[in-house]
Amino acid sequence: MIEIKPYTSSDHEAFLSLARELQGFEAELYELMKPADEIGPWYYDLLEEYSRKEDGTILIAWDSGQAVGYASIFTKVEEDGRRDEVPYTCAYVGDLVVTAAARGRGIARQLLDACEDYARRAGRAELRIKVLAGNRRAHDVYRAFGFDDLHIDMRKKLSQ
Numbered sequence: 624m625i626e627i628k629p630y631t632s633s634d635h636e637a638f639l640s641l642a643r644e645l646q647g648f649e650a651e652l653y654e655l656m657k658p659a660d661e662i663g664p665w666y667y668d669l670l671e672e673y674s675r676k677e678d679g680t681i682l683i684a685w686d687s688g689q690a691v692g693y694a695s696i697f698t699k700v701e702e703d704g705r706r707d708e709v710p711y712t713c714a715y716v717g718d719l720v721v722t723a724a725a726r727g728r729g730i731a732r733q734l735l736d737a738c739e740d741y742a743r744r745a746g747r748a749e750l751r752i753k754v755l756a757g758n759r760r761a762h763d764v765y766r767a768f769g770f771d772d773l774h775i776d777m778r779k780k781l782s783q
Contacts, residue, residue: 624686625684625685625686625691625728625729625730625733626684626685626686627682627683627684627685627733627734627737628682628683628685629680629681629682629683630680630681630682630683630693634683634690635664635667637683637690638667638681638683638690638693639662639663639664639666639667640690641683641690641692641693641720641722642662642666642667642693642718642720643659643660643662644659644720644722644723645718645720646658646659646661646662647659648720648723649755649758652755652757652758653755653757670695670717670718673695673697673717674695674697676699677697677698677699677700677701677715678697678698678699678745679695679696679697679698679699679717680695680696680741681693681694681695681696682694682695682696682734682737682738682741684721684725684730684733684734686725686730690722691721691722691724691725691730692719692720692721692722692725692730692731692734693718693719693720693734694716694717694718694719694720694734694735694737694738695716695717695718695719696714696715696716696717696737696738696741696742697714697715697717698714698741698742698745698747699712699745700712700713700714700715700751711749712747713747713748713749713750713751714738714741714742714745714747714749714750714751715750715751715752716735716738716750716751716752719731719734719735719738719752719761721734726760731761731764732764732767732768735764735765735768738750750770751773752765752770756775
């Protein structure tokens with residue numbers, strides 16, 4: 624039985640291990656990522672800073688005492704109207720990871736459900752998430768959850 628709980632200080636090492644797994648996976652898809660072994664306590668501090676500023680938290684998925692995933696959710700992400708032309712506030716899932724060994728069991732869906740509940744309790748009408756273009760599995764999970772494509776960032780590498 625998967626249990627989703629808010630992060631506590633006793634979860635620190637489990638969180639760092641999960642964050643490093645996410646970083647290692649994403650570094651294979653996007654070359655502008657730090658190596659996984661460079662993810663340290665500073666990363667938690669960064670998410671904690673965002674959580675204070677944007678009314679968020681970190682939710683950890685547990686299975687029989689093992690941390691098998693986490694998601695960060697921020698419910699006061701504000702656009703002032705300069706980028707999107709109209710000011711708004713939305714909720715945003717920052718990170719979402721499930722360990723390789725636990726994938727395919729619906730844990731990402733459970734974490735997304737918990738993030739959605741958190742956003743609804745905060746009074747948000749919209750939940751957003753980003754996904755790397757090469758992460759087709761996550762993209763499929765997010766679409767099945769009800770997300771649709773909003774922005775598609777494109778790039779062209781220029782030779783120097």
